[in-house]
Amino acid sequence: MIDLDPPGFHPPRPVAGDAGTRHTVVYGSYTVFSVFQPVFSVSHRRAIGYHASLRAHDEDERHVPSHEVFTQAARRGDLLELGRLAESLHLGNFSAFDSNDEWLFLSLHPAALMDTSYGDAMLAGLKALGLPPQRVVLEVPEQAGGETGRFAEIVDSLRKSGFLIALGGFGAKHSNIDRVWHLRPDIVTLDRVILAQASEHSHIERVLPGLVSLLHESGQLVLMGGLSTEREALIALECNVDFMQGAYFAGPSTKPVDPRIAASAMDALSAALRERVSARERLQAERLAPYVAALEQACARLVAGEMLEAATQPLLALPETARTFLLDAQGRQIGDNLVPLGRRISRRAKRFSPLLHSEGASWERRPYFTAAVRSPGHAHLTAPYLSINEAHLCVTASIAAQTAKGLQVLCVDINWEATGL
Template sequence: MQNSSHSPYRFHALLARLTEEAGRHSAKHAEFTLHSHFQPIFSLAHRRVVGHEGLLRATAESGKAVSPYTVFASARSESEIVLLDRLARLLHVSNFINHPVEHQWLFLNAEPNAFIHAGKYGPFFAELFDHYQLPPHQIVIEVLETAIDDNRLLGHAVEYFRELGCLIAIDDFGAGHSNIDRIWRLKPDIVKLDRTLITEASDNREARHILPGLVGLLHEAGALVLAEGVETEAEAMLAMESDCDLVQGYLFALPSPSFVEAQDSDETFNSLWNHFDERVKHEIEHNQTILIPYTQAFNDVAQQIREGREFLDATQSFLELGLALRCFLLDAEGRQIGRHTTQFAQASRSERYLPLLDTEGAVWSRRQYFRQAMKRFGEIQVSRPYLSLVNADYCVTLSLGMQINQAPCVLCADLLWLSENEDTDL
């Protein structure tokens, strides 16, 4: 273990390798000159910069730009990787503190091999924070968890930085072999979604439906969600619709040696929010218009049932509407009363799910549409879109809490759900 105060891995030894010109620091390592670039990270809700990611830039002796990968690939040992990693982070911090960035985060990428050996080569980070009087909670350590196979070492390294007071971010989540179970164990403060998740959702209907659920899952785990690599307004819209908290990408700002001023992003956010608000308004109006005949017919079904008409007869006219899939009745515990009635033209789609088609006696008390109907008894509820267990249709459910023969029940109807850009819609 390298603990000597003269160790090349210690803070003051690395500090001596920095040079300053025109207010910006650079560093030398072997044949490379290292520089800092910064890319801002924005809060969608706050419409402003809340942090910057420090990005390494390097040039060879010839003056030709080389990639960070090339620089780290030149390291011949674990100790040299640690030295390079620390030098890069020191460089970013020294450039960061020269700018008025109070109450902003600095995101620092961690080289995986250096990350898992963070405490092995002396107390560099504590000395770094003390020298610059930098609060540790202003630093977000980004770790590429897919590059680290050893869960024990990964967990120890995360705890090391967390005990220092830093925030932890999982980088490039969703790329390669990201493990969702590591989210539960590592409990990161921020999860950065890999750009491929956003681009895939732009072109793939199923991915677009899944993305909000993934973001919600990460929120349930206690993490903020950052969409990285956002390059177009359409991708930004997806991040907003999926309830991402933070965004980063070329749409908002390119990496630069300089820091983005707050007002520089005003025009982008004004345009983005205006288009988002217009889209939401149009979607609400569109869906309300489409829903009118279904809610009216559903209300009519409820009235006929109250008047004593048989369930099969009462639901027949409703099921003749084009997007109607099925009607069913639940008791106060959410158990299905009898068989459901089905729109046979749509039922033909469910042959592959025949084992699930008979739902008599099934219990649906876990469903949001049941809980909302019981909570707001007497008011028609419209669920969020979800995948039907009966025949794998993407649907929404109308539900209504009502009294039948003096017993509380919930009347339900499933409607086929397709996005506005597909053949039919709600």
């Protein structure tokens, strides 16, 4: 770290400056300036906002980490003054953008939010620049303000003044969905940690769409940032997030992104996702085809009058069949599960032994039942889901048919984790 405090030296206070058409802040030998990283909506095929951050250089135009400048300011007692100037810096440079109605995302320090004069000062600055507060998204750190009612009141007051509120870093450390419900942000930014874990672990990747769906149902738009590779961008897109940001699309810059380049990048990503989904569906169809064929044959034998055990023997002989079972027209299970003979019971299955026997159980709300009875004679496949029998992922194939005992639905659970699909 550079020491700016030689004996007898008193640096000048931070002051506003300019570098060509850009506003800057000069602090001692440092010049601090704004850069803006675009936030994209793939659906709109364009940038819908810009996230402001700081860069700094010294008198020799050498890059200096901005946090180093603020560390020095904190030591000298200039932090609040420098922070407010930096915020004005972002507003001034953003207003000079050749933009339409994009948002400006500002990351706020918790101390700034707890300052009762913060909102009024921000509104005054916006008024001087001719920017409405609806153009500004104030990003609150997820861990800021504890759970105090005062903090929530301040956030609500800023919202009522016209600002949009974003909750940043959701999913890191001690994140709690209750905090989303308490603060009611307009946008939730998922933490980069979630993305990194989803990129490495398929089970976490499978959970992400559900998390995004939960936030949507709670009334929040969802932003995923830190996207640096196509794989990460595809994970975000398939999770149905609303907005994306990261070096994969565009890094921080002093200029707005070219709309043509942005549209081309969004189109390329959408095309890559279509191919990814198509390839995955082809692979799944190939691997599940033997189970569907065996299910259809078992159903035909059942309709012809064979007993369930005999009709399903070829189906139970397939390597990843977990169980077969039969339902009546109301979704009630007829008899117990039929499992492959000689198949070793896993340690996990033993732990969930109270759930293994299902005679008389009602599955009328399960997709495999409802889909089958809507279209008798056609096999249906569920998406992977957590089986209640052994608490592990499975896919269920089902088919409904008229038998001598009325409409019945024959089902087979296929071990999803074992197939690696």
